[in-house]
Amino acid sequence: MDDAHLSAATDYIDHGSDTYTFLKDPVVDALVEVVIELGSQAWITRRRLLVLERVMAASGILASEAIETYVPTAEDAAAWRAERDKMMRSVYAALARRPTAGAEAAERAKTPDAPKKPPRNSAPAGERAIAKGASGI
């Protein structure tokens, strides 16, 4: 893939939505985020189990005893630890966030001197070249 095809050739105004505080204490905001993220993680897992059970049943595999008695290999254990740590970061990241003035960020984004960020997922400015017309891009 040639990054010269990139088309996000502009910067953007960051609204700072990660800093919004709605409740009396930013830590309470963080706790609400944690609770919702946990709900999300629980549903992701439950939905995967529903799929898994349906696939196993359709394949004629009697799964329940095998699942209950399975002993993880060393590789399994390492991979699952990594998954668990990723889940910890995903669920609890909000608790580690510094309380900042979110309303200020939202207000700042509406002003002419709003802070701008470079394009996301883009190439360095010097590498961008976009030609006009379907054949050139």
Place this chain on the structure above:
Amino acid sequence: MVDIDRGSNGRTPRLRSLDLESQQDFIRGFREWMVTDMDSEIRVHSEDLLRRHGVPAEQAGDVDVLRKVFEPDPLIASRLRVWITNQRQMWAGLADQFGRHRAHYLAELAAFDAKGPGSVELDPDLVIPDYCRHEIHIQPGGYVGDEFSGVMYHYGTNSFYMGQNDSDEFHIMLAKRAARPADGKVSKVVDLGCGIGQLSIALKEQFPEAEVLGLDVAGPMLRYAHKRAVELNLDVRFQQRLAEDTRLESGSVDLACAYILFHEVPATAARDICVEVFRILRPGGVFDITDFATGAQKAAAPPFATFRSWADHQYNGERWREEFCNSDFVALLNSVGFDATLQPSKSAWMSPNYIARKPG
């Protein structure tokens, strides 16, 4: 998360990981619960709050009064918190997927850039106004500042369209109900602020003999729009242009559409766009607009809806929403020469429909 081809839902490829699909499914489920169960309680609660604070009925549409009463309330503050959290989780899940498999998704876009039918014409010299650079719906990077804004927007709006997105069902409905010129002649159609081109595509299907153009300021959205049109074998021309400067010939267009465009632009641009559309439409041509309620209709909204509209502006990157909603859009359309009317919404839950005809 595993990244594999998992087939399609209707016209749309399934997300390439079961976990991400499930995360987005949770987000949709949570949003639906929030806007039904939670909001029905809050509507009652908000009316009660206004009564307890002694707010007279004539002040119940004043957003400054509503903010003083609603913002300190724990239930309403929680509603704002969970809404923004839900929104942020949605974008975070998608951004993670597309960011980690950046090469794959960029290659997929590039593979379609020069294919037909139809075309995508980007303009590297286009001066993108600052008013377009906001993170609309707090989508990271907004529409112009992320190479993946098109695909992000498409999957991110699944929770908004509630099952009417995968096969462009909602946009097809809009196109079927699009206003026609009185003489019925539709040979050139322009979709302004077309974004990922769902309405442009639907208009081409509705008017197969017509030339259909989709214009937007955001290059990444247009690239994705073109990819989808090619996949559906539809001949649509997507061009990176401003709606207020289409560079189209005067009197050359039969039907112009703008779906949820105007609340994303400041009042000055809104006026410029109306003037430009009046110029490019032929006499008898029609401008079909779906957007938020303005003027007296907006003023008649229940108090919590008025507050929610302000919150959308304040926290959800809808920088120009309040300015638009507090205007009188029918009056603006009429002031530039149109014969404009406000029509009922084309769907049970969508915004109203403005029809503006160029006399001829």
